[in-house]
Amino acid sequence: MDILKQPLITEKVSAMNEKGVYGFIVEKTAKKPEIKQAVEKTYGVDVVSVRTMRYAAKHKTRYTKTKVVSGFTNAFKKAIVEVADGQVIDFYGEI
Numbered sequence: 001m002d003i004l005k006q007p008l009i010t011e012k013v014s015a016m017n018e019k020g021v022y023g024f025i026v027e028k029t030a031k032k033p034e035i036k037q038a039v040e041k042t043y044g045v046d047v048v049s050v051r052t053m054r055y056a057a058k059h060k061t062r063y064t065k066t067k068v069v070s071g072f073t074n075a076f077k078k079a080i081v082e083v084a085d086g087q088v089i090d091f092y093g094e095i
Contacts, residue, residue: 003030003038007091008078016080022089026079028054035079039089046084053078 008023016023026035032050039047057072083089 003027003034004042007089009091013080017089020085020087021080021082024079024081026052026077028075028077030077030079032079035081039081039083043089045087045089047081048084049082051080053080 003026005025005027008025010023013021013023022039024035024039030038030052032052035050035052036047039045039050054077055075057075059072060070062069
């Protein structure tokens with residue numbers, strides 16, 4: 001089971017990247033120590049703190065020509081990770 005699913009690339013998180021704070025979408029059952037260990041192992045940085053938040057699924061309705069399509073968005077968990085001073089995570093290095 002991979003704990004880190006994908007990095008968050010949003011305007012708000014990109015502004016926090018300059019301060020050494022990064023965001024990730026993580027597995028819903030992941031705990032803070034597991035997230036810390038996964039980030040340290042994957043990116044080779046020292047993690048100072050981890051903050052997590054869970055997002056519930058939202059009900060969405062779409063009106064099409066033939067019928068009304070109703071469903072839910074995916075629920076997910078987000079982790080905000082602060083790394084030690086002077087260390088950087090480069091998301092665009094693999095591209």
